Amino acid sequence: MKQPMTPEDDLFSSPTGEWTRVSASLATIHRLTMTAPAVVVGIVAVVVALVVPSLQWIPWLVAASSVVEAIGSFIWAGRSQRAWGYAENDEDLLVTSGVMFKRLVAVPYGRMQFVDVQAGPLQRFFGVATVTLHTASAETTSNIPGLPSSEATRLRNRLTELGESRGAGV
Amino acid sequence: MSEPGPLPAEAVGIRTHPMTAVVQGALWSVGGAVALVGTTISGGGWGDLGLLLSFVVAVVGGLVIGIGFGFLTWYFTRYVIDGTELRITSGVLTKASRRIPYERIQSVDIAEPLVARLFGLAELRIEMAGGHDSRTTLRFLHIADVRELRRVLLARAHGQEIEESVAEDHRSLITRVPPQRIIVGTVLSLDLAFAMVGLIAAIVAAIWFDQVLVALGGLLPFGSTIVQIITKRVIEQWDFRLSRGDRGLRIERGLLSRTSQTIPFDRVQGIAVKEPFVWRRFGWQRLEVDIAGYAGNDDGEGGQSTSTLLPITDPALAAAIIAELIPGTQITPTARASAPRRSWLFAPIGWRYRWAGADPAAFVASQGWLERTTSLVPHHKTQSVELRQGPLQRWRNVATVEVHSPPGPVDADGRNLDARTARRMWEEQLDRI
Numbered sequence: 001m002k003q004p005m006t007p008e009d010d011l012f013s014s015p016t017g018e019w020t021r022v023s024a025s026l027a028t029i030h031r032l033t034m035t036a037p038a039v040v041v042g043i044v045a046v047v048v049a050l051v052v053p054s055l056q057w058i059p060w061l062v063a064a065s066s067v068v069e070a071i072g073s074f075i076w077a078g079r080s081q082r083a084w085g086y087a088e089n090d091e092d093l094l095v096t097s098g099v100m101f102k103r104l105v106a107v108p109y110g111r112m113q114f115v116d117v118q119a120g121p122l123q124r125f126f127g128v129a130t131v132t133l134h135t136a137s138a139e140t141t142s143n144i145p146g147l148p149s150s151e152a153t154r155l156r157n158r159l160t161e162l163g164e165s166r167g168a169g170v
Numbered sequence: 171m172s173e174p175g176p177l178p179a180e181a182v183g184i185r186t187h188p189m190t191a192v193v194q195g196a197l198w199s200v201g202g203a204v205a206l207v208g209t210t211i212s213g214g215g216w217g218d219l220g221l222l223l224s225f226v227v228a229v230v231g232g233l234v235i236g237i238g239f240g241f242l243t244w245y246f247t248r249y250v251i252d253g254t255e256l257r258i259t260s261g262v263l264t265k266a267s268r269r270i271p272y273e274r275i276q277s278v279d280i281a282e283p284l285v286a287r288l289f290g291l292a293e294l295r296i297e298m299a300g301g302h303d304s305r306t307t308l309r310f311l312h313i314a315d316v317r318e319l320r321r322v323l324l325a326r327a328h329g330q331e332i333e334e335s336v337a338e339d340h341r342s343l344i345t346r347v348p349p350q351r352i353i354v355g356t357v358l359s360l361d362l363a364f365a366m367v368g369l370i371a372a373i374v375a376a377i378w379f380d381q382v383l384v385a386l387g388g389l390l391p392f393g394s395t396i397v398q399i400i401t402k403r404v405i406e407q408w409d410f411r412l413s414r415g416d417r418g419l420r421i422e423r424g425l426l427s428r429t430s431q432t433i434p435f436d437r438v439q440g441i442a443v444k445e446p447f448v449w450r451r452f453g454w455q456r457l458e459v460d461i462a463g464y465a466g467n468d469d470g471e472g473g474q475s476t477s478t479l480l481p482i483t484d485p486a487l488a489a490a491i492i493a494e495l496i497p498g499t500q501i502t503p504t505a506r507a508s509a510p511r512r513s514w515l516f517a518p519i520g521w522r523y524r525w526a527g528a529d530p531a532a533f534v535a536s537q538g539w540l541e542r543t544t545s546l547v548p549h550h551k552t553q554s555v556e557l558r559q560g561p562l563q564r565w566r567n568v569a570t571v572e573v574h575s576p577p578g579p580v581d582a583d584g585r586n587l588d589a590r591t592a593r594r595m596w597e598e599q600l601d602r603i
Contacts, residue, residue, distance in 0.1 A: 011569065011593050015600070092600060103558040106600050111553050136331065136439075137553035137574035138463055 010098050012104050019085025019096060025126035026084065026146025028079035032122065033086050035070050042066035067149035086144050091166075093133065093159065095142050111135045115156045119149070131155050183248030183259065190310045191241035193286045199236025217328040247525065249308055256296070256323065258308060268306055274298045275327040276437050276462050277318045277418075279476075282313070287428060290314040295593030296323065301535045324432060328417060328551055340422060343564045344491070347410040349425075353481040355405045355456075357388040358448040360540055365399065368392040390521045407481040408595070414490075419495075421479070437461055440547040442486060447540050455488045456481060459495075460578030461540065477579050496548045498531035505532070507595065513586035526571065526584025526595065531598060533573045545582040552603040557596040559589065571595050 042063045049059035079099045087094045092108045112133055119129040129152035130141040147155065177597040195442065247260040256270040256273035279295040286292060291310035298304045311319065356362055371387020408425035418434035449455070489501055506527025513521045519539045526535040533552065536544040552573055559569040569592035573582040584595065 011589055012557070015597060029519070030520040043230065083356040094601075098558075100561045101558065103556060104596070105554055106596070107553075108603055109453075133231045135553040138577050139556075139574040140554040141290075142554065 012102050014087045016087045016089055018089045019087055022084040022146035023128050023148050024127050027077040027081035029122055034073040038066045088121040107133050107142055109162035112163040117152050117156050175328045183250040187247055187311050189289050191244040191308055195237030195240030196285050199232040200226040270464055272326040278323050280316050283430040283525045284426045286310050341413045342417045344412045344414050345502055349408050351405050352404055352481055359446045362399050364396040365458050409482055432494045442491055442576040442580045443544040445446040445542040454482050457488055460575050460580040461578045496532050499529055502530040503534050507587050507591045509586045510588050512566050533582050545580045547573050547582045549602040555599045
């Protein structure tokens with residue numbers, strides 16, 4: 001029996017059948033870096049509006065736009081986190097991402113020049129890291145953020161190993 | 171200074187040709203002299219010295235300083251060739267040493283800048299894969315030494331011992347592009363036409379308004395564009411010769427400065443066939459090539475002239491050369507998908523010319539109305555494959571499939587194809603690479 005699927009779901013589905021999703025902490029990190037500042041700006045704007053009435057509607061405009069920004073980024077962070085996914089195929093690593101601008105990249109293991117693992121202070125606090133793949137092409141900007149640290153290390157070692165065994169170089 | 175006895179000559183290294191000091195100095199002193207002369211003219215001479223005398227002092231001073239620096243850099247530059255790598259040490263105060271493992275060499279070129287050419291000297295350029303600063307230059311050596319060095323390096327880059335490598339003379343000329351053909355081609359290209367129209371418009375406007383300033387405002391940008399186009403497409407491609415060797419194609423070109431490039435067969439990452447608007451009427455094409463390492467070096471010469479495989483040619487020869495570099499491919503594969511009519515939103519005219527397809531050897535994508543570009547990326551050189559779709563594309567049910575190659579003129583993107591078709595191509599591409 002055929003599963004009812006919307007065209008775009010189908011379009012960016014994994015050839016292996018499913019995606020390994022990234023940690024939900026990624027959404028939390030985005031909310032902390034994007035939503036929280038907007039909330040702070042909104043609160044400050046409301047306070048200014050109440051304390052300095054001579055400014056009239058200007059602080060309210062700022063407050064309203066920061067509310068929109070806060071709600072928007074809150075929703076976006078969740079959707080963006082759920083949109084990230086990767087899968088290890090036989091011959092290539094597949095990465096998908098994007099809510100509005102969707103993308104799906106396939107990098108053959110043999111073409112990987114090197115693999116980076118990075119984690120900033122906030123990422124380290126949540127125990128996640130970003131894995132970045134580099135090929136000889138500058139267009140292959142394939143990074144996977146929000147991987148649990150142990151998984152990031154495993155993936156890097158696995159990719160390096162596969163890259164060495166299948167390396168074709170440039 | 172005497173050579174340290176116990177060390178073998180190889181470890182110490184070889185100096186480049188002594189005339190390097192003079193040539194390098196001459197190149198630098200031009201800059202110095204121009205700057206000094208500039209001050210004399212704007213200042214009307216230096217102090218008590220007359221205009222003519224200070225002019226002479228400026229030129230001589232520039233020469234002396236330039237040659238002085240040239241001598242110092244020459245004195246401290248040495249190169250070593252051993253079993254595994256080429257090492258170049260240089261630097262007067264800050265010592266720099268670069269090691270070039272043979273297996274990482276992408277291509278070896280010879281350049282003869284005008285001044286060096288007068289002395290029979292040449293410069294060796296070694297390209298390695300990887301971002302910027304991947305080019306190493308060794309300047310200047312006697313032209314015969316440079317040729318010998320290139321032969322050795324290319325042989326070693328292919329994992330051969332020098333003894334068993336064959337002499338370089340196994341070359342057959344594929345084609346020679348006569349200068350008049352390049353001139354005609356350039357005159358009939360659109361960007362030159364645009365620049366010319368702009369220049370004439372600026373002059374007419376200046377006469378009309380009787381304002382010199384208006385003319386200058388138009389002359390500078392359009393004039394420099396024209397000069398640039400003529401330099402890149404005519405002077406640097408003058409007397410263009412393409413020949414075939416055992417391991418790759420050889421390009422020799424240039425009117426004032428001669429350049430000799432080698433394109434090893436197995437280092438071609440992609441080919442672009444460009445057909446500007448007017449050229450299509452005559453069936454002319456320009457071939458450009460992606461070699462890892464070339465793109466990161468825009469040292470005044472520009473990526474365009476180094477990556478040109480053939481400045482102007484007819485389709486038959488272009489097809490033959492493509493078949494040689496990417497065996498088993500056709501420029502127009504039978505299985506190809508065109509952009510659907512509903513994608514006109516993204517390219518009102520250009521959508522008609524967009525298609526992408528693949529044959530057993532390469533992925534091919536074509537696009538462009540004013541300048542049609544057909545890009546070919548061999549499957550075994552494909553770095554990654556991407557499928558992407560933005561909100562507008564989703565609305566129109568189209569998607570873009572991109573085949574990534576190292577930086578260069580080749581950009582094989584099948585833009586705004588039918589979404590299902592794009593996905594199918596993406597999947598098929600995974601099986602091919």
